[in-house]
Amino acid sequence: MTKFTELGLDPKVVQAVTEAGYETPTPIQAGAIPAALQGQDVLGIAQTGTGKTASFVLPMITLLAKGRARARMPRSLVLCPTRELAAQVAENFDTYTKHLKLTKALLIGGVSFKEQDQLIDRGVDVLIATPGRLLDHFERGKLLLTGVQIMVVDEADRMLDMGFIPDIERIFSLTPFTRQTLFFSATMAPEIERITNTFLSNPKKVEVARQATASETIAQEVIELKASRRDTAAAMKREALRATIEREGEACKNAIVFCNRKTDVDIVAKSLKKYGYDAAPIHGDLEQSQRTRTLDLFREGGLRFLVASDVAARGLDVPAVSHVFQFDVPTHSEDYVHRIGRTGRAGRSGKAIMFATPAEGKYLDAIEKLLERTIPRAEGQAMVSEDSAPDAPAEASDDAPKPRRTRGGRGRSRKADAEGQGSEQAPAAAPTPAPAEAEAMPETAAEPAPEAKTADAPAPRSEDKPRRGQRQDNRRNDRDAVVGMGDHLPSFIALSLDERRAG
Template sequence: MSFSELGLAPELLRAIADEGYTEPTPIQKQAIPLVLEGRDLLAAAQTGTGKTAAFTLPILQKLITVTNGAPGPRVLVLVPTRELAAQVAESVRTYGKHLKLRTAVIFGGVGINPQIDLLRRGVEIVVATPGRLLDHLQQRTVNLSNVETLVLDEADRMLDMGFIRDIRRVIQVLPKKRQNLLFSATFNPEIRGLAESLLHNPATVDVAPRNTAAELVTQRVHPVDKSRKTGLLAHLVKEGDWKQVLVFTRTKHGANRLAEQLARHGITTAAIHGNKSQNARTKSLADFKAGKVRVLVATDIAARGIDIDQLPHVVNHELPNVPEDYVHRIGRTGRAGTSGEAISLVSSDERQELKDIQRLLRKEIPSSMVPGFEPGSQPTAEETARHAAMKLPDSAPQRPQRPNPPRHGFGRGGNGRPSRDAERLAGKSRKVH
């Protein structure tokens, strides 16, 4: 099947061709016709399956074929993170570049006044995080009374992050008659409960068996002593001549420390996490995509919010505490039909986390030792000299981790106070990357 068989407008087909795509992915084949029919939709699709285009393309099609002279946006897309909001808005602009449609991206951590000005000028599509959108509703700077389509993207993550009350407050101000599209990585009981209260006679699309890792991702474990993880990572990057590597750590402090250590190894590195300003995060991600930065070190807040075409390597410098987060992390590679590699550097104190992940995946991840970095082996003279020069341990002791650590990192709003997103996360433990 080709995109032209889905009944999309020539302007959309031209934008799709500009991106080099010729055939829709499974989620796109199933979802696009249903959305065009006006059906409510409950869709399960893991990251990297093309789900953003699965709702973006038919929404754009409907906006240009059905006129509505009423004021205010006609489409509202709610997402859990700032990065995902920017990613969805970029997709809308990419596929809608031959159309005269306007989009506003609304999230905390940046000034609210430019957003107010943009909304006043008029937009057809709003992509928002729940907290900042509620700020606009409270200040009456956005009118949602004529929204025709509501999209909840990564709904499971929004529930995990404690946004359900905010979502329900937003829904209360929307028209009763509208199309609802709910996308989730899993169909857990909480998601099904939300779907029952939100969706009307929905069609169901499931192309993501629960908690399965992307099929095109090659997974591998390298056992290594904790003190030599950074040295091994630097070795892999240099010896493999890796040009683009996304590395995950558990903590924001650990991300900063690792980025500094890799830089001392002569590897261009940036860190992205919740304590970074939005401008810093945006610049780091842009530099990484452009090839100016070789390694991007991230905490789990970025696991679903980063969208990079053909990312070849993902490395778990530390395994996540929650097994589901492993699936989300490695889902950054092997996207949209391309292959990828996910490597986990596992020390002896992470054996239980590895077992939990393998139990979730229902398979054993292949393991191999890297010569010279076997557990118990002595550091090389170069490593010893480098550590002495750095006057830093290769891996500082970690603070005790709670089983379900809270997610932080939505920054401050434009008035200098913590944004609603930050306030929501500040006291919210994760239910479950």
């Protein structure tokens, strides 16, 4: 079995590697390091968690051990797609150069330009950067790339997928043609073959696993959820996530929860915290200082659940992640491999659970086609319905009475008020018969004597001029329909229409 002492590395580098606890290189390291030490371009393809970072850091610092950097002219350049991955490469550099006098600078967003300029002005052997910040320094006249001897593109496919092709091409044009180029990635899609053919010269291709494969130490699972309405799917997933965490129990020591959208990252993190789970979000819209603190807390074991966008899917090395939950099915099938690769690292076992709705079926099919296997469905899972989802909007029952609309905008109509008031004021009164029924009534139900009627409603004196309100009341009383009532039930209301006209 090959050991690091047999790869041709600098003895001081081997000493640092041994002190870090490593003796045997991984397959990608065993294949890439000798070729890189010979000055060849390398195209390394390996699944996540196989040690690609050391595959270029170790030969790079061995080649740079002799020589000296000049101001504003770094001797090597490492490009990373995200700030977190760039910071991790910088940590690896510090670990393996502890016995060498090599300098580095980390150029990422969210950090003061002044501090980075000071490092560049003194001269650095290794420059680790994201493309955007690197070009910012170059355009400000603070950086020259004509002294780059070794150039590394880490997570090359991700760099290209994220829209960095114009920036990458420009950066390559600023470096010497005689540079040595190293490409490392977990996947290598056919559409970027042209780019690699342009950037690399007769590269040594090191592929230790079939493209887009997941580690065998990761147990994969899909929980399918059925929602009749799209607006309840997210609430169902949040409930299913909590139920799954409880199902896993103590085996779920810590986990990363991946979401497709930044807004969902915040919502899921708040939901977990609301139900008593120790969770925090991380995505590209947060301040770099907050992202760094959250990651450090998660690495140190002070945070149990890290809810993240794909900013944490690539290259982040947290060895002891027990679970990966995919709240959403990734729209790009390659991202599935990167996400689940956050667990089961360095030979450890891990578990990856994904929640899928029928609307995400086409993405799930693409993932299984890429993996060339069917992801097992959870057996005996409790199917979550939208009715039990706590965040789902409640639907009105079909049996529930519906509010009555009125022209006046009030809760009840005038007629309803009158009926209610009449039933309270005169509960013993007979109900009003329909006109046809009133005509069929016997003559004994005739109108009371005129004097009784006069006594109930005395006519106003002729010398008194009726008021405006009284005139309106009189006009209402002349109508056929009963519009309103007073404090009592008038006797004429029980009469038929013809009898009232005759009277």
